[in-house]
Amino acid sequence: MFALPHFSSRIVVGVGSSGIAVVGWLFARSIRGFPTDPHLWLPRLVVRSVADIRRLDRIAVVWMGLIAWSVIVTALHFAGLTLGIYSAISWWDLLTHSMSGFGIAALAVLTHRDRVAMYGSVWWVVPTIVAIGAGFEVYEFVFKAFWHEWTLQKYVVDTVVDLGMNTLGGTVVTSIVSSYLTALDRPQMGSKSPNHAE
Incomplete structure (x- = not known):
């Protein structure tokens, strides 16, 4: 009988990533300044970015830079997949993941900059990025096949x-x-x- 690789010892990666995502999210929520209503973050990002870009000021330039950054990261990722660059160039994965973390963090800060200014705190972003990254690893575990032939050690690393x-x-x-x-x-x-005394 054929066993799915998901039920091999590599399940620790899927379960572990799920645990990291939950712990990261709970920790982020406990930090002062964490934005309310996370289910509204994406609509808030869209509304805020469109309103800011229409103003054509310095913030609009920052948004345009982040849009360009997102396009570049997406292009690097899909080029890596379609052209086999991920397996050919060892640091390509490092590049795309670090750029993704940078871009998502910048989008979170820019979208919620009023709260960041109000609370003077932005450190909720780091565990939020950990949670989002771990959630992406869960997605890869469930829906992708590139790791099916990997050893447990290679997959964990x-x-x-x-x-x-x-x-x-x-x-x-x-x-x-x-x-x-x-x-x-x-x-x-x-x-x-x-x-101060004169």
Whole structure:
């Protein structure tokens, strides 16, 4: 009788990725500033991006840059699949996963920038990226076949590296935004404090 590879020892990747997705999501929700109503994030992104782009200001340029980024990442991914680049060039997978994490984190911050500014906190983005990345690994486990011939060790290493690169990309964005928020909160050099004696 033929056994599906999903029920081999490699099931630990699917189950483990599911667990990481749930824990990442719950952790993200516990962090100050996490946006409300996650089921509305996608419609909120669409409405916000269209409204911002129509204003034709600096934010519109950022949105256009993120749209271009998304197109590039998508093109790199599908080129990797159709041309066999993923198996030919070892770092291609690292590139696409880190760029994806970066892009998704940037979209999350830009979409929810009012909450980020209100709470002065953006660190909910990192565990959110972990949860989204792990969810994608679950999708691959269930619907893709590229891993069917892999050993458990190869599959675990690939999954851990993918999640690590997604998280790295998201952490870069979060660190930049957090540094920016910190710089905004610092008193200007040379300005007098209210208690400054003349």
